[in-house]
Structures are given as structure tokens and as C-alpha cells.
Amino acid sequence: MTAGAIAAEPLGVACPMDLGWRYASGAAMERFLAGLRERRIEALRCDGCGRRYLPPRPLCGDCRLPLDRWVPVAAAGTLEAWSVYRLPILDGRTGEPRPTPYGIGLVRLDGADTTINHLLAETDPGRLRIGLRVRAVWREELRGALDDILHFEVAR
Amino acid sequence: MRAGDRPAVAIAGVGQAGPVAADSRSIPEMVLAAVEEALADAAIGFDGVEAVVTASVDLFDGLTASNVAITEVVGAVMRPETRIAGDGLCAAIHGACELRAGACETVLAVAHGKASMAPHWALTEWAMDPVFLQPLGIDFLVCAGLQACALAQGDGGATERWAELAARRAAAGDAAIAPPRSAAEILASPVLASPLRRGMAAPLGDGACAVVLRAAAGGPGEAPVRIAGAGWDLEPHSPGERDLARWHGLERACARAGLDRTDPGLELAEPSCLFAHEEELFRAAAGIGEEAPLSPGGGLFAGTAPHVAGLSRLIACARAIRDGAARRALAHGAWGPAGQAHAVAVLEAW
Amino acid sequence: MSAVAIIGTGQTRHASRRDDVSQPELVREAAEAALADAAVGPDEVDAVLLANMELFEGRALPELWAGAGAFAAGKPCMKVATGGTSGTSGCIAAFHQVAAGLFDLVLVVGFEKHSEGHSQTGMALTDPFWDRAVASGALGNFALSISQYVAERGATAEQAALVAVKARRNAARNPHAHLRMGDLTVEEVLSSRMLADPVRLLDMCPQSDGACAIVVASAAAARRRSRRPAWVLAAETRHEQPYIGDIDRRLVTMRTLRDAARVAYRRAGIGDPLTDLDVAEIYEPVSYAELAWYEALGFCADGDAGRLVEEGVTGMEGELPVNPSGGVLSSNPVGASGVIRVAEAALQIHGRGGERQVEGARLALATGYGVYAWADAVVLGAEAGAT
Amino acid sequence: MIVEGRVQIPFRYAAGAAASRFGAALRDERRILGARCTGCDRVLCPPGPFCGSCGGAAGAAVEVGPGATLLAWTELPDRGAFALVRLDGADGALAHRLVDVPEPRVGMRLRARFAPERGGDIRDIEGFGAEGIER
Structure with a gap:
């Protein structure tokens, strides 16, 4: 690229984003979230393969069959994957960095076949392993959102 | 794209959800409704789909890699999916490329958009050059106003003509999103971006479209509509580096589609005109006179959704050909400020 | 699929920040290098395919702005965005468009300027009902x-x-x-x-700023222009x-x-x-x-x-x-x-x-x-x- | 059920060579620098990044304006007026804001208004106002 006669320092243009979107949950997710407000977790079971899906969705991707059979799921399950996250990243919802460290895990709730990606209370990697029994710790004031479950704690 | 030694591409099924002002369904639910209709129309199940091309834009969905939200409802689990970030007609055109390339025999092309999610024009600011244009608040709406001003120069009756055109189109549609208004009411409606009034813009809402495309070696027995040509084009971005009074990009896209500028066989045109003045740009660029029917169902003035428009026009053309209302039709999609990018497909009866 | 080949490649210097160039200029660096490698002039390119995860930089439809860097103005141009596979899927889209008989020479450019956004945050903009509150990119x-x-x-x-x-x-x-x-x-x-x-x-x-381009050619164009095309098998x-x-x-x-x-x-x-x-x-x-x-x-x-x-x-x-x-x-x-x-x-x-x-x-x-x-x-x- | 989701992310875009030079000249000298296209010699303003006619890159700096001619304008409720202007000495046109022009007419003469506080980008021009009226 040909530079001009005057060399300037590389400049930039700041464009701060502050946008809001209105997301429609759809019927299945609405029922699921309404359940959370009563500490009730439900999955959708596929009539084809029998897989019990969380989150709820309209269709089983493997069988390509509609899902409408609700089955109850426990607020406790098995830790299927874990990590302790230590990198402070910007939370796009707040514009602020998320405090670290925090535990993360994939939890297979009793009665479901997929796993939930969620937070763990435990942040000591020495105390975490696949197969641990964990249970949901609920928020005091339930709002009908996935973070009504604050995190999962190891069941002792 | 022109006919040649490669497989012809047939439109085997079409489906639509909306458009409505605000669909309470989630994006996947809305998309599934369109897909199920298209599959039923093509008399196939999900198992009959070999590959998928989707069209959507992350920022407009408020979701990163937003095609992840619809992977299973378009049947793309363990299948090839390509997502074109742009107008839905591009999904169909690229799907046709996959068929002509011999990569597969059946492609599902899908587009979705939900204008109810966020103020549409504010989002378009993020599609503008962030060095020279976005910081000034210049979005697609500002560019449409500048273009309308450029067109109206020395043309005293322009705004009246646009109002009449918008009124005529809106009256022909089913008024799913906004009630039709008279030309006088449109001229008295609030200014949108002068000289454009609110009634001179197509009403935006939520919708999804799905089209089943099939490589067809045989002939009319397989499907009544085939894609005879396609072309697309990108103009320079900056409105100051373009002749705003002409859609040169559309001229080039039409030429690539094998469309003669005065194509006598063209019996229908379905342009993606979000603003009334764009219809005049469309006619001039595509070489379409007053005699060829244009948007008989109201076009986008019957309501449309972001990034769905072009695919909805393809469906309108395909339906008209199937109904015997036309034998050769032009579907058009556009994206970017003041018609920066265009895509067209020529559809023919078999 | 009819035969297609890659006859030229080019890329930028990749770095954590490329403050010296804008996105279109970054794209141009890779495009020019690939065209030079293929001995193809910009005017000979029939069509352009771009690959980019636009929301990482807060952009929408970035081909509108950055496409000119790939000499796309006045040409057919589409943009592919499928997460990390954007680049390979963009190349595959070009293979198909050439194999379809539409074009003889297609320029593919993939690009990202992570330094202009917050990519880990962008990646965490996942489903707002399900895992946005907990996702960690x-x-x-x-x-x-x-x-x-x-x-x-x-x-x-x-x-x-x-x-x-x-x-x-x-x-x-x-x-x-x-x-x-x-x-x-x-x-x-x-x-x-x-x-x-x-x-x-x-x-x-790492998270890098950079761009990479390839020139995809039809069989005839590949044989005419390249001593050793890389054929897509x-x-x-x-x-x-x-x-x-x-x-x-x-x-x-x-x-x-x-x-x-x-x-x-x-x-x-x-x-x-x-x-x-x-x-x-x-x-x-x-x-x-x-x-x-x-x-x-x-x-x-x-x-x-x-x-x-x-x-x-x-x-x-x-x-x-x-x-x-x-x-x-x-x-x-x-x-x-x-x-x-x-x-x-x-x-x-x-x-x-x-x-x-x-x-x-x-x-x-x-x-x-x-x-x-x-x-x-x-x-x-x-x-x-x-x- | 509808849930509102807000996203706040500070983005910052590199201006590139010609636009950086343009920004620095605005900020430091209140001068407007276009750029000569390396392909076809047109004078681009805004300077680039690439020529709309030939696709060439923005090359040597060329001072343009601050006088300009109005090519098109539009006004939006609550958002003010915008204009497409050709700066004196430039071949391309610049999209910007139109300020304090009660009755815009295509073809009228305008003049760039510089912002009192300047940060080195396009906003260092507040907009284009009627020629001869300095604030």
C-alpha cells in the first residue's frame, strides 16, 4: 500500500455497541422456564431414539421427529465434564469482566440424556472429577431463567 | 448461471412462515414451520434432504453463529450446511450451484429474519463503514433518503408517484403487517427520511422461507419450475462512490443471469424493493417496462422480513409459474445500503 | 463434482494487532498476494467469496465494506459465516460455484481482526435462554x-x-x-x-488479526494457468x-x-x-x-x-x-x-x-x-x- | 415469552493508512486530506480505502475543501439532516451531516465545520453548513 507524503500514527475509531434484542422463547422453552420458577425441570423425550433433551426444542436433530413428550428431570445429577475457568473475560451482558476463578461443568441431570453446561460452586480442581454427584443450588428469588440455578454443588 | 451441460435445477417445494409484525414463536419454531411446508410441498421428508444452505446474519439475530439455532430444524445434523450471511435468495442460488456442481441431488435453502427483535435501521448502522460512515450515524435508512433525494432531482412529481405506487402495492397485498393507505394518506404520513414518508417503505416484520431444490435431469414431469439463470453483484460501499440514481449492480447481475435487458419472454418480476423509489431503479436496471406484471401480490409492501425478502420473491415467482400465471419470471433480492448488493434468479416453466 | 483446483495462495502477516491496516486493507493484503501467486489480475477474477465471523468485530454484512479489499466491487460476492469452519466452508462454497460452471476464477478471502472486538465475549453470545448466562466461550x-x-x-x-x-x-x-x-x-x-x-x-x-486468500480455478483455467495446480479431490x-x-x-x-x-x-x-x-x-x-x-x-x-x-x-x-x-x-x-x-x-x-x-x-x-x-x-x- | 437481552461491547476499528493521515490532519491542522487513487488518479474523499471506480488503493494525500457542493440530502425526525457533498478538489463524494441549513438545495455551496474538540476521526468535522457562515 502506498503511503502518502505525511506519515501518521495508526488511528482508530471507537464504536461502542449498546444494543438490545427481544428474544422470543417459543412455546417449549417458555414451559421449561415457567417450570424453573417452581424448581421444576422437564425435558422433552424423542419418540424415535428415546433421548431426553435439555434444553427443550422443537425437533430431535438425529431422528428429525417433533418433540412433545415432557418427562420430569431431577435437580441433581452426575458431573460429566468439568474445568475451573481462570481467564477474566468481558461479560457481554454487563460490559464488565466476570470474576474468576469459577467452576464450569457439564451435568447430566437424573432423567435427562443430554447435559447442561453450567457453573460449579467448587473451584478446587483437586476436588473435581467426572462421575461426581452434584445438585442444583437455587436462587432465592426465582425468575424463570436458567440462572435460577446459581450453580451446582458437589453432593456430600 | 446459464443452462449448459450441467444438471438443471428444479424448484420442488416451497414453504413460508409469516411475515407477521411479531411472531411469538422462537426462530427455530418459525423456521421449522416454513421447512415443514416446503418438504410437504416437495412430497419428501427430512431424509430426502442431502444438503442445506441457510441465510441469516448474526447481528440481526442477536446471536453468534446464529445458524446454530436452526441446525436441527433444517435437518442439518450430520449433513452439510453452508450459511450465507446475506439475502435469502443467495441461499437458493448457492444451493443451485451445489446441485449443478453435482455435489448432491437435493438441497434445502432457508432464510429467516425477525425485525421485531431490535430496531432494524439501528442495526444496519453496524453494516456501514465504521471509519467514515457509522460514526456519523449513517445507516441504510439515511442512504435510502439520500438516494431518494438524488432520484427526485428535477422530477417534481416523484414523491406523488412513489406514494401512489406504495398505495397500489400495499392494497394488492394481504396487509399482514401494516394497513393499506391511500396515496394522500402516505403523503401525509410522518417523514421517514426525507423525501421518503413512512408509507413509502415496506413494512418489516418476522418471517422465514424454505425452498427445496432438486437436480432434475428429466423434464417437466419432475417439477414444473426450474431455475434458468442466476446472477449477483456487489457495488462500491460508499454512497459517494456510486451513482445513486442507477442500480448498476443489478444491471450486471441480470446480465450474468442471461437476462436480456428487454427480455420479451419475461412475464413477471418480483423485486425486493423496501422503498417505493427503488421500484423505479429496479425497472430501469432490469429493463422491465410497464407491461410486465410486477409484484402483483404487493411485493415487499405486503410485509417482509430482513434477509428473507429475496427468497420470498423466488417463492412468489415459483408459485405464479405453477399456477400458470407466468411462464418466465425474475426474482430479485437486495442487501446493503441503497441497493449496494443484488441477486437475481430467472425462473421458467418446464 | 467437475474438477476444480487451487492455483494461488496468499496471506498476511498474522499478529495480535494489525493497527496499521483497516479490515478492507487487511483483506487486500491477502488478496493481492494470492493473485500475484496465481499470476491472475484483479480484473480476471470472476467472483469473490469472503469468510469472516462478523459479530466478533461487531459487524454485520462486512462484505459491504471490506469486499472492495478483495476487488469485489462490480463482481458477484457472497459471504460465508459458519463459526470456525467459515474459512473451509467458504473455500468449499467456491469449489461448488466453480464446479457449477458459473465461474473460471474465484477469489476466496477469509479474514478476522480480533483486536477490534472481544472475541471471547462474542463467542459467549449464545442462546439467551439457555447458556448465555453461563457460557465461557x-x-x-x-x-x-x-x-x-x-x-x-x-x-x-x-x-x-x-x-x-x-x-x-x-x-x-x-x-x-x-x-x-x-x-x-x-x-x-x-x-x-x-x-x-x-x-x-x-x-x-492465540487471537490473531489476519487474512488469507486462495484462487480457485476451473479445470480448463487451472491447466492453462498453473504448472502444478492443487486439485480438489x-x-x-x-x-x-x-x-x-x-x-x-x-x-x-x-x-x-x-x-x-x-x-x-x-x-x-x-x-x-x-x-x-x-x-x-x-x-x-x-x-x-x-x-x-x-x-x-x-x-x-x-x-x-x-x-x-x-x-x-x-x-x-x-x-x-x-x-x-x-x-x-x-x-x-x-x-x-x-x-x-x-x-x-x-x-x-x-x-x-x-x-x-x-x-x-x-x-x-x-x-x-x-x-x-x-x-x-x-x-x-x-x-x-x-x- | 419475550426476554430482553442487552449487549455492550466496546469496539474500535483501525482506520488504516490513508484514513489515519486524514484523521491526524483534521485533528491537528483542521485540514481535509483526500487521497489520489493509485489506479486511476481520481481524488478520493473520503480517502479510501479503495477507489469506487477502479478498486485502486488510496495513495498520496491531496488537500481538498473545506468548500463543498451539496449533491443530495435527507432529514430524519430526531436525527437531523445528512448530506452527500463533493469537496472542492475531490472526485468522489462524502456522506456527512448537514448542519444549520434551513433550506437545503442540491447544488448549493457548503463549507466544512470543524469540531472544537477533535479526536482524529471523521467526527472532527461536525458537518457541512452554508458557505461563508462561520460560527
């Missing part, structure tokens, strides 16, 4: 899947560190690479900062269920990559990929993923990946050099990363790999990886195949 997702892979297959931190060392040492011979660390040791990897157990800083890919894509929690032991199974590779090998006439392939450029955002991909790609039996890297089988002097470029671990401008894999594979067939050339490479694999488990597999060869 690609790093978090990989760390989770790695815990399963390690538990099931017994991969060790040392084996992963060997992958990281191999990548950065290879990168030292690649003038375009972002992280060029010719003296990196396993000990340095193992003592680098823990980001998300067990993933350490030096196990993870196979190109396969597989997408997966929408959430990480849907996918059973993701890195362990990786059924998308397994299936895409299996079909691509069959089309390209590859029986045993380890012996048949001369070189592979695979999309490994994290050291452990490369081990998992060896198994998914059939380079070894499940559980045996660590041995390949310990014995140097995938090193520059080994039976199947993997990522002579330094891989994603050394340069990661996301939208470009898949194009880089394809370009580096083509470069090997072209015999223009310079210090990173694998002697006599005639059959090369490039892969893409995106979102939770999307996969692309592309096989390039020195001989036009019958696909």
Missing part, C-alpha cells in the same frame, strides 16, 4: 470436552505440550505465523499460566446438534469429523490416511484437540494419538507431517483460519512451502472445525481425480 467449551477426552483416552498434559511445541517450532519456519517460538520447550508449556484446567496459555491458540461438511451438552463426549466421539473424513477419503481414493497422505493441515484450536483429531481422522487407533506425537510421526520429519504452518495454535484469525488450512495444504502441493515444505507432497488434507462440533474435510492432490 471456546476456551471453556474445550476445557470441558478435554476433561472427558483425558479421562477416557488417557492423554497426558505432556503429550498435549508436545503438540504445542511442534506447532510453534513449525511456525518459526513460517514467515506469516503469529506465534513463532523456535525454542519452545515442553517445560515452558507445562509451566505457562493455567487458563481453564487443564488448558494452559501455551496449549491454546474431495470436500465434505458435517454440522451437529446445536448445544455443547447435546453432543456425547464431543472430543472423544467427534462423529462429524470422522464422517466427513471417511467420505472424503473414499472420494479421494485414500485407504490408510497415515500412509497415503503426505501432509495434513488440521484445525486445532487447542493442543489436546489435535490429539483427538488424529483419532477422528483415522491417523491412529482411538487412544493412540499421544504415541504419534511422542514418536514424531506427525513432526516435520515424520511419516505424516501435521501442520507444518504451525496450525491454529500459532495463528488464529478465525474467519481466515480455515482458509489458511486449505491454502497451506495447497501450498504444499504447489511445492512453494519454502522452509516448511514437505518434500514431494502430492496428497494433502485440510480440515475445519467450528462452533461445538462442525467439521469440514478437504483433500487436495497433485493429480486431478475423478470425483
